[in-house]
Amino acid sequence: MEKYINLAVAKGRLADTAVKALGGMGISFDDYTSSSRKLIHIDHKSGVRLVLVKADDVPTYVEQGAADVGIVGKDTLMESMASVYEMMDLEFGKCKFVVAALKDRVENKQKKSYVATKYVNVAKEFFKSKGKSVEIIKLNGSVELAPLVGLADTIVDIVETGTTLKENGLVIVEEICPVSARLIVNKASLKTKGDIIENMIQQLCPNQKERKTDL
Amino acid sequence: MENSFDFIPEGVMDIHSDEYAAKEKIIDRIKKSFKGYGYHQVSTPAFEYYDTFTALGGLSKEKMFKLIDQKGRILVLRPDMTIPIARMAAGKSGYQKYSYVSSIFRMNDKQNGMKREFIQAGVEFLGNDKEDADGEIIAIAIEILLKNEISDFQIDMGHVGFCKALLNECEISKGQQTQIQYLIEQKNLAELKDYIKACKIKNTTAKAILEIPSLYGSADKVIERASSLIQNDEMKKAIENLEKVYTILKDYGYDKYITIDLGVINPMHYYTGIVFKGYIHDYGKTILSGGRYDQLIKADGRGLPAVGFGLNVDKLMEVLEMYNLNDKPCYTDFLVLYKEENRKSAFRMASDLRDKGFIVETDGCKESLKEQIFHAAARNIKEIIEIKGNMLKVISLKNNHVYGGAIDEFMKRIEMGQLFGSIH
Numbered sequence: 001m002e003k004y005i006n007l008a009v010a011k012g013r014l015a016d017t018a019v020k021a022l023g024g025m026g027i028s029f030d031d032y033t034s035s036s037r038k039l040i041h042i043d044h045k046s047g048v049r050l051v052l053v054k055a056d057d058v059p060t061y062v063e064q065g066a067a068d069v070g071i072v073g074k075d076t077l078m079e080s081m082a083s084v085y086e087m088m089d090l091e092f093g094k095c096k097f098v099v100a101a102l103k104d105r106v107e108n109k110q111k112k113s114y115v116a117t118k119y120v121n122v123a124k125e126f127f128k129s130k131g132k133s134v135e136i137i138k139l140n141g142s143v144e145l146a147p148l149v150g151l152a153d154t155i156v157d158i159v160e161t162g163t164t165l166k167e168n169g170l171v172i173v174e175e176i177c178p179v180s181a182r183l184i185v186n187k188a189s190l191k192t193k194g195d196i197i198e199n200m201i202q203q204l205c206p207n208q209k210e211r212k213t214d215l
Numbered sequence: 216m217e218n219s220f221d222f223i224p225e226g227v228m229d230i231h232s233d234e235y236a237a238k239e240k241i242i243d244r245i246k247k248s249f250k251g252y253g254y255h256q257v258s259t260p261a262f263e264y265y266d267t268f269t270a271l272g273g274l275s276k277e278k279m280f281k282l283i284d285q286k287g288r289i290l291v292l293r294p295d296m297t298i299p300i301a302r303m304a305a306g307k308s309g310y311q312k313y314s315y316v317s318s319i320f321r322m323n324d325k326q327n328g329m330k331r332e333f334i335q336a337g338v339e340f341l342g343n344d345k346e347d348a349d350g351e352i353i354a355i356a357i358e359i360l361l362k363n364e365i366s367d368f369q370i371d372m373g374h375v376g377f378c379k380a381l382l383n384e385c386e387i388s389k390g391q392q393t394q395i396q397y398l399i400e401q402k403n404l405a406e407l408k409d410y411i412k413a414c415k416i417k418n419t420t421a422k423a424i425l426e427i428p429s430l431y432g433s434a435d436k437v438i439e440r441a442s443s444l445i446q447n448d449e450m451k452k453a454i455e456n457l458e459k460v461y462t463i464l465k466d467y468g469y470d471k472y473i474t475i476d477l478g479v480i481n482p483m484h485y486y487t488g489i490v491f492k493g494y495i496h497d498y499g500k501t502i503l504s505g506g507r508y509d510q511l512i513k514a515d516g517r518g519l520p521a522v523g524f525g526l527n528v529d530k531l532m533e534v535l536e537m538y539n540l541n542d543k544p545c546y547t548d549f550l551v552l553y554k555e556e557n558r559k560s561a562f563r564m565a566s567d568l569r570d571k572g573f574i575v576e577t578d579g580c581k582e583s584l585k586e587q588i589f590h591a592a593a594r595n596i597k598e599i600i601e602i603k604g605n606m607l608k609v610i611s612l613k614n615n616h617v618y619g620g621a622i623d624e625f626m627k628r629i630e631m632g633q634l635f636g637s638i639h
Contacts (some may be wrong), residue, residue, distance in 0.1 A: 003496075062325055065499010089405035185402075188494035188501065191369045191474060194432060 004047050005189075005196055007068060008067035010055035010076075014181060016172055017092055018071050022048070025203035047196070059084060059184065068189035074179040075158050079119045087153055088183035088201055095160040097122060097176035102147045105154075112210045116146030117156040126176050127157065219581060222417055226323055226331025233544035236336075242316055245336045245526070246360050249314035250350065254338045256314045259299035263527055264351040265289035266296055274483070278319045280331075292320035297485075299366055300339050301512040304519070316528070330529055337505070337525030341512065344520035346456065347417060349489050349507060350463030352522050356493060356503055357469045363535065367496035370472050372434075372477030374457045375486050375506070377441065382451030385416045396480045397423065402428040420446065431476035434461050453488075453492065460489055485511045491524070498534050502527060546595040548573040550589060552580040557602040564602070564622060571629065588612065600625075 009015045012034075019032050027048050029041035040159040041050040051067055059082035063117060070084075073093055077086065097119070107113070116137045117123045127134045137152050144164055146152040158179055165172065183204060190197055224231065230238065245248050246256070262282060268274055268291055269498050280292040283564040293299065296315050304311050316336040323329045340348045340354060341379045353370060378399060382392050391414055398407040407428065411421050423444040428436050438458050457475065464470050479490055488507030495502055504525020549568060553561035558579070580587070580601065591599055592612050601608040607625055609618045 026357075063499075064327060068499070084401075086401045086403040160303075186499045188499045190431075191371045191476070191492075191494045192367070192401075192496045 002157075003193055004049050004194060005069060005193060005200070006049045006051055006067040008051045008053050008058050008070040008072075009136050010058055010072065011052045012053070012055075013049075014062050014071060014073070014093060015052055017181075019050070020051075021090075021204055022084065024081050025200070048200075056080070062186050065186050065188055068186050068193060070183055070184045071201065072184060073158075075119065075122070075184050077182055077184065078122050079127075080200070081121055082184075083187065085185040085187060086182050087185050087190075088204065090091070090181040090183055093181040096178045097126075097156065097160045098159050098172045099126070099154050099156055099174040099176065100144075100147075100165050100170045101154040103171050105147070107153075113152050113153040114151070115156055116152035118143060119156055119158075122176070123156040139193040144170055224331075225326070226329065228330070236545050237401075237535070238528065242334070242528060245359050245528070246314070246316065248355055248362060248525045249336075249338055252312075252338075252355055252512060254312045254340075254355075256313035256316070257300065258305065258315065258317065259293065259296065259303065260294050261318070262290045263299065264535070265291045266292060267302060268430050269285060274298075275323075278322050280322055293317065294319060294321055295363075295628045296335060296525060297339060297483075297508070297511070301318065301508075301521070304339075304341050304521075305512050308519075309342050312338070312340045313341070314455075329441075332545060333530075334528040336528050336565045337523060339521060339523035340607070341519055341521040344415070344461040344464055344509065348520075348522050349460045350467065350617070351459070352505060352524055353464060353473075354467045354469055356491075356505070356524050356526065357467075357472050360372075360493065360495070360502075363531065365495055365534065365538070368468075368472060369474050369494045370491050371474050371476050371479075371494060372457065372460070372489060373476045374453040374481070374489050375481045375489065376449055376453035376456070378427055378480060380453060381427070381444070381445055382419045383418065383449070384446055385424075387414050387416065396491060397596070399424070399427050399478050402478060404428050428478050430478055432474060434470065434473050434475045436473040437477060453568045457480075457489060483508075487518075495534050498530075500530055502530050502534065536554075546574070546597060546598075547576050549575045549598050549600050550587070550591050550596045551575060551577045551600045551602060552584075553577065554580055556603065560605075560622065561602045564600075564626070567626060568629070580629050584610075602615065 009018045016034050018026070018199055019029060022028070027043050027046045029050055031038060032041045032050070039052045052080070053061055055076050057070065058070040058078035058079055061067040062070040062084050063082035071090065075097060094111060113134055114137055115123050115134045116139050118139060118141065120136050120138050125135055137146065139146060143155045143157045145168070146155055147170060155170070155178070156174060159172065182215070185197055185200065216462070229369070242604060248370065249256070265279070265281060268279060269435070270274065273410060274294050278577055279294045282290045282292070284290055296317055296319065300313055300315070304313070314337065316334060318332055319335045320332050323331050338352065340352055353372070357370060378396070394410060395407065411424060416424070423446060426444055430441055438454060438461070441454050445454065461470065461473060464473055481490070485508045486506040487509045490506030491504065492501050493503035503524055503526035507522040509520045510518040530622060551561050551565045561577055565577045570573045576596070584601070587599060588610065597612060599610045599612065601610070602622070605622055607620065607622050609625070
């Protein structure tokens with residue numbers, strides 16, 4: 001049986017970057033353009049099949065084995081809580097998870113606070129680790145709005161430059177963790193198609209020498 | 216709620232007859248292997264006390280289906296077979312070899328298509344602490360996959376002692392240890408590196424820890440690399456143990472199916488020695504898993520050595536469907552049709568045919584023959600026999616041949632192995 005590698009990548013900027021990086025290692029998808037609506041692109045020479053999915057779905061595809069390898073932001077990965085190998089920090093798409101609030105907010109420690117976020121699991125885990133009970137309000141976008149209109153006391157979101165926060169009068173209260181694009185691998189695939197995947201990782205690695213262990 | 220009669224909950228499924236027949240065939244094959252190695256089948260209750268499953272650790276509480284009985288006690292639907300067998304076997308000494316094929320129930324609240332009820336088939340070998348037992352268990356797992364005509368698979372073996380012993384070298388808190396294990400398990404080298412730096416672990420140990428996520432692949436290579444990282448007796452013992460099991464599997468002729476991954480952390484918490492998982496090519500899920508658990512069962516106040524594995528039969532079915540290895544659908548050899556005056560002889564004939572091993576249905580003949588043929592074809596009936604007194608008419612639905620003759624004559628020819636139309 002011929003061994004194909006299915007690579008799941010989020011449509012859009014991440015896919016453009018990934019296709020470029022893959023091009024550097026001789027894997028090219030001739031019919032790929034940023035505006036193309038085709039969802040599957042194949043490079044027969046290397047046996048790599050590029051599957052374009054929604055960012056939030058990349059971990060699901062990889063966890064369930066519909067894709068062997070995926071490229072996804074750490075934010076999406078953390079939120080999905082998928083059981084996959086997180087084999088490489090691709091070091092692009094860098095930003096960070098933060099807790100933010102209105103600049104002049106005074107915290108009332110006797111009251112449970114309301115947290116608005118797109119990332120319910122991340123927020124829950126973070127406040128749990130802090131030993132704090134909070135109420136989470138799930139929003140699907142423009143989370144910065146929530147404290148302004150009194151929907152929530154704080155927000156949990158990813159921040160790249162902080163401009164959006166600033167323009168809305170919010171400040172970072174706490175940093176949760178850094179975020180960047182990750183290469184994730186299905187647990188079974190690493191064992192059954194190890195050599196191909198391993199090869200791909202070696203080539204994709206931004207600082208290849210660093211991958212072997214030195215502190 | 217809308218009328219729920221037409222719906223079934225997520226994660227459970229009906230199995231129709233053709234699929235069921237295929238499933239049963241697989242289970243039969245599995246049982247045969249179990250029996251061939253001297254494992255005897257047991258069954259345990261479908262629900263037990265919640266405490267039975269939580270006292271020993273292992274399963275996460277959220278994954279169990281809970282019920283409350285009239286006294287307010289919490290019961291759970293069987294979420295695992297190893298623990299009930301451990302409970303059954305406690306207090307007995309000597310070798311005990313058990314097998315099981317049971318439904319397992321696990322909660323899954325994520326909408327990702329995972330089953331909440333599935334059949335697990337497995338064996339547990341209790342009382343034997345030798346590597347031979349570990350080897351036998353893995354050999355049975357391999358044999359079952361081979362017997363199901365799967366050849367492109369990998370058994371990935373690890374040892375929970377290796378990493379644990381290495382982490383014991385570090386002066387770190389329990390929480391830090393858990394985090395390190397978690398990162399190793401995810402093979403998240405990038406974050407592991409940062410985290411270890413922050414933990415201030417001494418250099419040689421830190422270096423060894425950072426090697427662990429990449430300690431996987433072909434057995435010889437991994438064992439060699441791991442040997443160079445040994446820092447204490449426990450680690451040495453773990454590697455020796457792993458190597459012995461691997462050598463035993465070589466003598467079974469199964470070493471080509473074995474890979475090693477030392478970055479596996481205790482998946483069920485109760486494992487104490489080797490652990491393993493089975494993966495099939497192009498199937499992204501674990502098909503089987505198992506390992507050694509020497510402290511789960513207590514006998515005379517001490518841990519009773521034990522090793523076992525469980526295979527997910529539903530997943531195996533999916534694989535066989537993927538590879539188109541599933542069996543032919545259900546069928547019936549003969550449908551015997553009678554009018555009231557011939558009923559007695561029809562029943563006798565059907566009974567005689569069943570004694571010879573044929574699958575025979577009977578029915579009174581009120582509808583037109585054409586209608587009967589129509590139904591019979593849809594249900595994969597091979598031949599229709601119409602009884603008229605001492606005579607019969609055989610209609611083969613395969614090639615539309617029609618044969619007429621005496622019943623005695625027909626039975627005699629069947630006896631001699633001569634059939635008209637189709638021979639099955």
